[in-house]
Amino acid sequence: MNLFRATAVVLALTTGLLALPAQAQEVMRQNVSGDPLYTADAPPGYAMVGDLLIARPLLIGATLIGAAVFIVGLPFSALGGNVEASADALIGQPGREAFVRCLGCTISGYNKQDYYQR
Numbered sequence: 001m002n003l004f005r006a007t008a009v010v011l012a013l014t015t016g017l018l019a020l021p022a023q024a025q026e027v028m029r030q031n032v033s034g035d036p037l038y039t040a041d042a043p044p045g046y047a048m049v050g051d052l053l054i055a056r057p058l059l060i061g062a063t064l065i066g067a068a069v070f071i072v073g074l075p076f077s078a079l080g081g082n083v084e085a086s087a088d089a090l091i092g093q094p095g096r097e098a099f100v101r102c103l104g105c106t107i108s109g110y111n112k113q114d115y116y117q118r
Contacts, residue, residue, distance in 0.1 A: 048104035050104075059097050069090055
């Protein structure tokens, strides 16, 4: 009896796991309309999880490392006259990507007017 029950459980789990890719593909087919505005405003859940767990910590680290490199290179960029450009490249861009971009979105920026019009 235990062998039968164990076999049934393994068969049910295997069947369920084999059906997951087909269900995920169907969900993706329904959610993607081809409209870039829709895909930017409603990213899928896996994109949000990956963004939260992988991309954001890396971008915050890049911002901190960029700030340290900017401070070290500040005398040289001041002599060259490009302090603003180096600050934007080393601190501004990673900081905007880390803190302004919506979770899971690929387009950076936040438009308050568009948010309140919905």
